[in-house]
Amino acid sequence: MMDFDFINPTRIVFGEGKEKEVGSLLSNYGYKKALLVYGGGSIKRSGLYDVIVESLKEAKIAFLELSGIKANPDVSFVKEGLSIVRKNPVDVILAIGGGSVIDVAKSVAVSYFYKGDPLDFNRHRLAPSRALPIAVILTIASAGSESSDSCVISSYEEDFKGGFNSPLVRPFLAIEDPVLLKTVPLRQRNAGIVDMMMHSMERFFAKSNPFQLADDWSLSLIKNVKNAAKTLLNDQNNMDALAALMLDSSLAHDGLTSLGKKPCFVVHPLEHALSGYNPHIIHGEGIAVCYLGWSRYVYKQDLAKFSRFARFVFDIKENNDEKAAIMGIEAMEAFYKELQVPCSLKELGLFSKDIPSLTNLATGNGTRVIGCYPQSLNKEDVEKIYNLCL
Structure with missing residues (x-):
């Protein structure tokens, strides 16, 4: 057996309706302003978006939004997110979705402190040195990105898809309500x-x-x-x-x-x-x-x-x-x-x-x-x- 040094700091808050606690949970950590990252319109059609917004407002947490994330996400989504948070800084990123959404959040989190191409991390040209904290509300069971140290991003222009691993992109919080899986196609x-x-x-x-x-x-x-x-x-x-x-x-x-x-x-x-x-x-x-x-x-x-x-x-x-x-x-x-x-x-x-x-x-x-x-x-x-x- 190889030697190892293992820690997984992701706190998993598991159970029906736990997404209603997101505001108080983030507030208890001291966060004041979040970037919400999510996909298409499913979280709005299901009512999940309204639940999250209400919880954040009750906790007096301001928020910005990056939406429309697609599967196998292109680096353009990361760049769009960076444009948002560099103009209006946040202290936490809240990903609402599955692996693609979470990986965009992770890439924004590490690229925020880097002036170069976000894909430099995925091409293993350098390792990230800092990251914004990441929280997750999981809506699909699949990628495991909610508790992993990996981040996979694509470049449609270059037919490229690659990942990197860093403890900096492991979310500190994952809220998991299995009822949300009922709406997954x-x-x-x-x-x-x-x-x-x-x-x-x-x-x-x-x-x-x-x-x-x-x-x-x-x-x-x-x-x-x-x-x-x-x-x-x-x-x-x-x-x-x-x-x-x-x-x-x-x-x-x-x-x-x-x-x-x-x-x-x-x-x-x-x-x-x-x-x-x-x-x-x-x-x-x-x-x-x-x-x-x-x-x-x-x-x-x-x-x-x-x-x-x-x-x-x-x-x-x-x-x-x-x-x-x-x-x-x-x-x-x-x-x-x-x-x-x-x-x-x-x-x-x-x-x-x-x-x-x-x-x-x-x-x-x-x-x-x-x-x-x-x-x-x-x-x-x-x-x-x-x-x-x-």
């Missing part, structure tokens, strides 16, 4: 299920020893998500299942399931090339496609881990490790299909002609490798995986 909810599972799967499939507690946590979390998802297939508003998804989302990406390990994410960067190439691709759907291709390419290199995953998550009753591993991959594909999630590049509108561009995006035109276990993937490997995804 089914396609978006199911794509979120795929994404949150993959956050723990990426960590589980990283190199470990037989006594790695983090692996046990990962498997339990993954199975909990799967079981909640299956319940929701028959009962879309089952509150126990929705509550499980919301909490699982936060725990899957807060670092807990990688304690003592060195996770090398591989499926996520494979997908980032897809939604960087075509921002209309839903991240979780691209994740499903890339996982199936990657797992079929590498599973033989760690049959013990792939077979353990199959037996625990899908209750595969097969003593032969290779057969169990294959059955586990097939079971995952069947699960994705139950969720009506695409399982091939063609279903995403991508074809053989697109693979050279995707490969170059994923590998920086062959200048970098992806992942580290069970193997690092070079340009040739990535191209083969994308072909398996067709």
Whole structure:
């Protein structure tokens, strides 16, 4: 087990109606003026916006707004937010939404103290040194950005999508009301299920020893998500299942399931090339496609881990490790299909002609490798995986 230094300062305030407390919570921290960051009109149609505004006004917290954030957010949203807060400074950023909204808030938070291109952080040209504090009201269970130290932003002009990690962008507060998940469109909810599972799967499939507690946590979390998802297939508003998804989302990406390990994410960067190439691709759907291709390419290199995953998550009753591993991959594909999630590049509108561009995006035109276990993937490997995804 590797040495580690772990802290997650995100306070999770969980339960029905907790969004009504946002004003008093922020006031108790001493904040006076917030930038509200949110997406389209859904929070207004649902009445959530009015609840938040009333709570902020009661607590005498002034606020500005950055709205219209889209999935796979372009850096232009970050620049718009910076223009707002540099003209009218705030002391806290309140993100209301899911991963895309939260990541824009994070990028604004660190770029506020930096005069250069916000994407310099995502291109790993430098690390942020300061950030405005970030609070979240979570409306979709998916990205785990509400408790993670990661931030992913795109540039539509450059077909770029990339992330960085910094403790400075980990929100100090996440308000989570599972009732809010009832308003999430089914396609978006199911794509979120795929994404949150993959956050723990990426960590589980990283190199470990037989006594790695983090692996046990990962498997339990993954199975909990799967079981909640299956319940929701028959009962879309089952509150126990929705509550499980919301909490699982936060725990899957807060670092807990990688304690003592060195996770090398591989499926996520494979997908980032897809939604960087075509921002209309839903991240979780691209994740499903890339996982199936990657797992079929590498599973033989760690049959013990792939077979353990199959037996625990899908209750595969097969003593032969290779057969169990294959059955586990097939079971995952069947699960994705139950969720009506695409399982091939063609279903995403991508074809053989697109693979050279995707490969170059994923590998920086062959200048970098992806992942580290069970193997690092070079340009040739990535191209083969994308072909398996067709």
